[in-house]
Amino acid sequence: MAFNRLHSGLSSYSTAAVGKDDEVSRMRNIGISAHIDSGKTTVTERILFYSGRISKMHEVKGKDNVGATMDSMELERQRGITIQSAATCINWNQHVINVIDTPGHVDFTVEVERALRVLDGAVLVLCAVGGVQSQTLTVNRQMKRYSVPCVAFINKLDRMNANPNRVLSQMRAKLGHNAAFVHLPIGLESDMKGIVDIIQRRAVYFEGDCGQDIRFGEVPSDLVSEMEDRRQELIECVANKDDEIGELFLQEIEPSIDQLKAAIRRTTLNRTFIPVLLGTALKNKGVQTLLDSVVEYLPNPSEVKNxxxxxxxxxxxxxxxxxxxxxxxxxxxxxxxxxxxxxxxxxxxxxxxxxxxxxxxxxxxxxxxxxxxxxxxxxxxxxxxxxxxxxxxxxxxxxxxxxxxxxxxxxxxxxxESMHIPEPVISLSFKPAKKTDLDNFSKGINRFTREDPTFTVHFDNESKETIVSGMGELHLEVYAQRMKNEYNCDVISGKPKVAFRETILRPVEFEYLHKKQTGGAGQFGKVSGVVEPLPSDSYMKFDFEDETVGTNVPKQFVPSIEKVRTITLSNYYPPS
CATH class of the missing domain: 2.40.30.10 (Translation factors)
Known part of the structure; x- marks a missing residue:
């Protein structure tokens, strides 16, 4: 058995050493996307470690209180979730890979939208237990909207009840993908030892304290039969969408490793096939082979038309x-x-x-x-x-x-070409807890609305409230917390007030008696009239008619009489 260690190529790769065309072909721009808690940030942390970008790995909710590298915001480390997409750049096997780690919560879906808008490829991470979930469907639609090719990585094979076969079936049934395994697991749950490379018919083991040492070996005897069946299934799925492999398949000629890899790349770039990789990022298995697949199957900038x-x-x-x-x-x-x-x-x-x-x-x-x-x-x-x-x-x-x-x-x-911005779905009222914090409150609101197009703000003149709208309760809760952390401004949030309006249903007579004595000549007046509803198409209108005759009521008093309408209406129709 051979014993090898994969290196990132940081010391051997220099852009000056290759031509401009070769330089483009050695670039990849990818995003890591998935449902909540599928392990995106953990996968990205391992990618950074194995490529030599960081010297030590940290967990999303680690005991050392450091947190994952890409979750740089304090609020992300407190909650153990990704709130903002974060970008980085790595080198892997003489290729430059720009990586963007995106959030999984639907509340921060705009971060995924704008990341996928500018990326050439993506890694769709799925949980081996949860499978295809609600946000997986959303991410899949976003990839389709921007025609982003992707490879799938089924993560968390070390968890109890992990079942990659079920996840593959869900990808085909729920997402409608033409997908097939390129890896098989060597054991599941606590017995997960490595993976089988179906294309090259070999076992891959990840050894060392952090899984950094790669050992290739013979495929376990109990997996040889399944490997051959899955390899045949892989060839059939690719042959259905690729003419070259399809012709070999009809002639019953087995394609070579290079022919099969080239066909997988062609169909992946056309979004007609998705290679499915396996591993468990938390246990440091399968991430290096994922990076190899990113280089082999996902497009470089020259292969994407913009x-x-x-x-x-x-x-x-x-x-x-x-x-x-x-x-x-x-x-x-x-x-x-x-x-x-x-x-x-x-x-x-x-x-x-x-x-x-x-x-x-x-x-x-x-x-x-x-x-x-x-x-x-x-x-x-x-x-x-x-x-x-x-x-x-x-x-x-x-x-x-x-x-x-x-x-x-x-x-x-x-x-x-523009990016899709979803409409906000929930609104709350925001106000600073102290009037002295109004300046900081205004600064924070202005900054957040510039950064996040799904976070909108308007002032309601009737309720005299500042109404903020976003993609969910968590979305707005995070901004309230950020206002406190970053601008030292406590925010009081609540449901927006509803401005009720009342009207009359039938004509009614009214009388209003005015008496005022402040010394000297007093004031006395009596107003009589009729209030009746206008037609329904005259909503929010008010018509006043003066039917007095003669000079008994001086004309300069008429405008004041018109103003008392609100008083008389409130007397006859008090609020319910």
Whole structure:
């Protein structure tokens, strides 16, 4: 048996050592998406460790009170959930992979929307126990909306009642995917020892304290028959969507390993097939093979067609070349208030840009000088001098909105395809607990509405309340907590008040007696009249008619008489 250790290639890979076309082919932009508690952040933590990005792994709810690297917000570590998507960049086997870890709660679904909008591929993580769940369906729709190819990773095989076969059946039945295993588990639950690589017919064991050592061996004898059956099933699923393998299948010729891998890649890029990988991130098994599959099966920027629209609404295809021959075009897909001002996350679709140069917002036409370019690693920033097509980076000092397109030439008025923003579904009233906190309250509200397009605010003139709307109770609860943590402003939230209106149903006569004695000549007056309802199409209207004659009632008193209508109505129709 061979004993090998996989390395990330950090020391051996240099972008200067390869050509521009090869540089593009060695890039991957992927997102990690799944239902709540499927293990996305744990998978990402292992990816960072095995690629050499971090030297020590931490758990989402670890005993050392550190928390996962990508959950950099204090509130995320307290609750043990991902609230904001976080970006990082790793090197793996001489490939550069930009990774975005996304939330699983539906309340923060806009984070998944804008991440998938700018990514070329994705990893769909499924729980081996829970299988396809509600948010899995939502994430699947989002991937379909933006035509994002993906590989599936069935996680948590170490849990009791883990059943990857059931999860595969649910993927086919509930998601409608043409999917098949490329791995088989060697044991389940507490007996999980490794995986079987179906394509190369070998066992893969993850050894060492952190599973960093890979050992390849013979397939256990009790799994050989199942491996051959699953391999045949894999070939059939691919043959149904790929002409080359389909022809070999009809001729009863078994494809070679390279032919099968190439066919899986073609069908994955066309979204007609999904390879299903297995592992357990918590027990450090299967993550390295997941990274290998990301490199082998998911697209590089040159294999994804991206479009922009000009002023005449003509669709133009972006060039993925990194040589800088084409004008620079980038999309601002996320805003974040940093310590040094607004941090704008960008996906570069065309051209090259160096810091110190000027960019133009194609929506507003404003010119802005970019003095700092950074590459994000969770909440840490690494300065870079230039970015090119395919990169995901962040700019400082830009006043813009989420979804704005930036170009290097002022006459190039392009707009990238927009992202889908769901409508808010729940509303609450927000107000600061202390009147002295009004300034901080206003600052926080303004910042949150800029960062999150699903968090909306308006002031109700009738109830005199500030009404905030979002995607769920957790969504608004998190913003209330952030207001306290980040702006030292306690927020009182509650159900919005309902402004009731009353009207009369039939004509009624009224009389109002006015008497006032304050010394000297007193005041005395009596008003009589009739109040009757207007037609139903005159909702919220009020008509006043003066039927007095002569000079018994001076005309200067008539406007005051009109004002007493509210008093008389409240006397005859008190609130119920």
């Amino acid at each position: 479009y922009a629209f000009d002023e005449d609404d003509i669709k133009l295809e972006m060039s993925p070349s990194r040589d800088g021959a084409n004008p620079f075009v980038a999309l601002a897909f996320k805003l974040e208030a940093g310590r040094f001002g607004q941090l704008t996350y960008m996906r570069v679709y065309q051209g090259k840009f160096q810091k110190g140069n000027y960019l133009y917002n194609s929506r507003t036409g404003k010119r802005v000088r970019i003095s700092r370019l950074v590459q994000m690693h969770a909440d840490k920033m690494e300065d870079v001098n230039e970015v090119s097509a395919g990169d995901i980076c962040a700019f400082f000092g830009i006043d813009c909105a989420s979804g704005d397109t930036f170009v290097s030439q002022p006459k190039l008025r392009l707009s990238m």
